[in-house]
Amino acid sequence: MASKGAARVRKKEIVKVIHGALLRTNIKAQMASAAPPLGPQLGQRGLNVANFCKEFNKETGHFKQGVPLPTRITVKPDRTYDLEICTPTTTWLLKQAAGIGRGKASKDEIVGKLSVKHLYEIAKVKSRDKALQHVELEHICRMLIKTCRTLGIEVQYHDLNPDELKEFLVARKEKVDAQLKELADKKAAKMLRTT
C-alpha cells in the first residue's frame, strides 16, 4: 500500500503567470479573430476576445485587409482596455515599397533597392505613431536605413533608374523562384523519406 502511495504521481503544480498591463502584438488589419495566437493572449488577460476582435476590425476598416499593424493593448484591472493601433510595420512598408516579398536569407544578399525619397515618405507615415511623436524625421529615417540593412534592401541617394530596377527585379525573381523550388524539393524529399 505504501509503495502504491509512493508511486502515485504527484500532481504538477500550476504556476499562475502574472501578465503585465501592456500587451504588444502585431495583428493583421480586419483579420483579428479568437483563434491562436491572439485569442489565448487576450483570454489569459481576462479580456472579452469577441468584443475586442469586433472593435479592432471596425477600427482598422480603413486599412487594406491583412496589413500587419503593431498594436499596444493596455489592460486595466477592471478588464477594460486601451487600444493603440500604430501604423503598419516598418518591414512591411519597406517590402511593399521595394516590391519584394521576403528579406535577405544570407549575408550580403541584396533583395531590393530604394531611394532616400521612398524612406522619407515612409518616415512621414511612421512619424504619426504615438511612440514617434516629437522624434526628428531625420532620426526616423536613420532607423529606417538600419531596418533596410537588416532586410537586405539597398538604399541609394539618387533616384532609381526604372530600366535598371526592372532588370534587377527580373533577376531577383528568377533567383527567388529557384530558392523556393529548392525548398519545395527538400520538403518533398523529407516527406518521401522512410528512414
Place this chain on the structure above:
Amino acid sequence: MLNRSITSLANVQIRSVSSKYPRPTPRHFKRRWFEAALQPELPPTVSMCIAPGLVKREHTEKSKEYSDVELALSNLVRDWMVREEFRVMAVCQFLPVPGRTLWFAKNQLRSKNIEFRSYGNKILKKVFEKTPMSSLNNVLVGSNALLLSKDISAIKSILQETDKLNWIEPLVMMADGRIVDMVQARDLSKLSSLEDLRAHTVQILGQQVAQITISLDTATRHLPSLLDAYASSKQENN
C-alpha cells in the same frame, strides 16, 4: 553466516568509489607512492608572487584607459554639443526606468526643446576634459544623464519636467558657461523670465549713471552761488 554477509555488503556500500565522495586526505601511502612513480618529468615551474593589490590596481588602470571607440564617441559628443550651441545643461542622477517610459519621456522632453542624453560617466569625463566643465566631474558618480537646451529660459522647464519624473533628479546646472547650483536654479526659475532680470540689471546700472550725473551737476550748479556768497562776504569784511 548471515551477519558476515551483511557486514561485507555494508563495506561495499561504504566504499567511496564515486568521484562525488570526498577522497581521504592524506591519501594512502601506497597511492602516493604510485602517483609519485607516474609523475611526468617536467621542468621545475617558477611560481611568481603577485604583490598584494596588484591585480586590483591593474584592473583599475585598465578601466581608466579609453578604447578607440570610446575616444571616437567622446569626440562625436563634444562636436555635437559645440555644433548645436547648447546654452543650458543639467547634470542629473538617472535611476533605472523601463525602456518604454524612458522613450516617451525623452520625446516629451524633446517637445519642450530639452534633449536627454546618457552616455556614461567615462565618456562624459572625456568630453569635459580640458574645458571649464571639467569641474562637473565631481558629480559624475553612479548613473548620470544630461539634459541640454538651446534656450536660457529652459532652466524653468527643466526643473518643472524633472519634478514630474521620479527617476531623474538634477544635481547641478550650467547656464552660459557658469555653474549654477540647484538653489540658485530654483530662484531663477521663480522669475517670470530672465529678460526681467536683464532689464532690472540695466535699470540698476542706469540709475548709478544718472546718480553720478546728478551729483556732478549739483556741484557745478552750486559753485557759482557759493562763489557769489564768498565774494559778497569778502566785500562786507573789507
